Amino acid sequence: LKLCIIGVDLGGTQIKAAVFSMELELLEELRYPTEARQGPQHVLGNIKKVIAELLLRIGRSPEDILCIGLGIPGLLDRERGLSIFSPNLPGWEHIDVAAAIRAVYDAPVFIDNDVRVNLYGEWRFGAGKGYRNIVLITIGTGLGAGIVVEGQVLYGTTSSAGEIGHMNMYREGRPCRCGSKGCLGRYVSAAGLVNTVKERLNAGDTSIVETWVQSDLEQIKAEMLSLAYDEGDALAQDVLHEAGTLLGVGLANVMNILNPQLIIIGGGVANAGERLLRSVRESVSSRSLPLSNQACQIVQAQLGSRAGTIGAAVYALDRCAGLHDKNEQEGGKP
Numbered sequence: 001l002k003l004c005i006i007g008v009d010l011g012g013t014q015i016k017a018a019v020f021s022m023e024l025e026l027l028e029e030l031r032y033p034t035e036a037r038q039g040p041q042h043v044l045g046n047i048k049k050v051i052a053e054l055l056l057r058i059g060r061s062p063e064d065i066l067c068i069g070l071g072i073p074g075l076l077d078r079e080r081g082l083s084i085f086s087p088n089l090p091g092w093e094h095i096d097v098a099a100a101i102r103a104v105y106d107a108p109v110f111i112d113n114d115v116r117v118n119l120y121g122e123w124r125f126g127a128g129k130g131y132r133n134i135v136l137i138t139i140g141t142g143l144g145a146g147i148v149v150e151g152q153v154l155y156g157t158t159s160s161a162g163e164i165g166h167m168n169m170y171r172e173g174r175p176c177r178c179g180s181k182g183c184l185g186r187y188v189s190a191a192g193l194v195n196t197v198k199e200r201l202n203a204g205d206t207s208i209v210e211t212w213v214q215s216d217l218e219q220i221k222a223e224m225l226s227l228a229y230d231e232g233d234a235l236a237q238d239v240l241h242e243a244g245t246l247l248g249v250g251l252a253n254v255m256n257i258l259n260p261q262l263i264i265i266g267g268g269v270a271n272a273g274e275r276l277l278r279s280v281r282e283s284v285s286s287r288s289l290p291l292s293n294q295a296c297q298i299v300q301a302q303l304g305s306r307a308g309t310i311g312a313a314v315y316a317l318d319r320c321a322g323l324h325d326k327n328e329q330e331g332g333k334p
């Protein structure tokens with residue numbers, strides 16, 4: 001019997017899924033729309049469909065699945081396999097994800113936060129390979145983070161450890177969904193960058209971006225900043241520099257607390273590359289403890305959007321191995 005492992009990265013707009021061999025070689029992958037607005041049962045149905053299609057493509061049957069890992073945005077109960085709340089998935093409150101998948105595929109199902117499965121991927125197969133102290137920052141629509149300390153992924157009491165996006169940067173700042181204001185993620189994220197540009201334009205600054213959207217500021221996208229930056233647009237350069245500097249302030253604090261060897265920056269906004277990272281490094285260098293700073297590199301993520309599916313598979317395999325160990329200790333009950 002040839003077993004395989006399924007990794008699913010559930011996003012607000014896309015389900016990314018892949019099937020791997022026991023050696024974690026990619027066998028097949030595909031993407032499918034999440035259709036989040038149609039509610040949790042519909043989305044779970046789409047996930048089941050995607051898994052069925054993957055199996056079909058590699059000519060395997062449901063019995064060949066060793067385990068299934070899923071990365072899900074939002075608050076989770078990992079042990080019970082529940083989604084408690086997800087800002088990007090309407091209606092995902094106390095949804096028993098693991099049970100829904102297990103009802104069709106009789107294999108162990110493990111869920112974790114979407115950013116943490118990215119971390120597992122980058123740690124095992126990407127930029128973090130071989131490191132034992134890592135901070136991963138993903139700058140997408142929002143700002144997410146995951147942390148590895150001494151070779152262990154950090155979870156904390158309620159699995160909320162590493163919420164760097166909610167680091168309080170300003171006593172009075174942009175309100176945040178978490179209830180606080182001035183959180184780092186309200187500034188350093190695709191949404192944050194766009195808000196900064198809008199604020200500056202509304203305050204009378206000018207930018208080439210404004211002509212690209214024909215003055216309809218709602219059409220501004222974070223990706224436009226890199227293009228404008230390269231055109232020599234002063235506002236775009238300023239906004240990316242400011243965001244990089246602010247992220248650097250946050251990361252200097254993180255560096256002083258955790259003393260990591262590597263900070264990996266991924267997510268869509270990280271495609272700005274050195275346009276953003278140069279300011280991040282300058283800012284970190286001037287604010288962190290010199291010894292910690294000298295020992296730490298700040299690099300871009302390597303796996304891109306594939307980090308989530310491979311990470312979900314890595315995580316599931318780890319948890320599955322843990323289950324076996326535990327069962328052996330408890331007398332070998334399967």
Ligand SMILES: [Zn+2]
Pocket residue numbers: 165166176177178179180181183
């Ligand atoms: Zn917050």
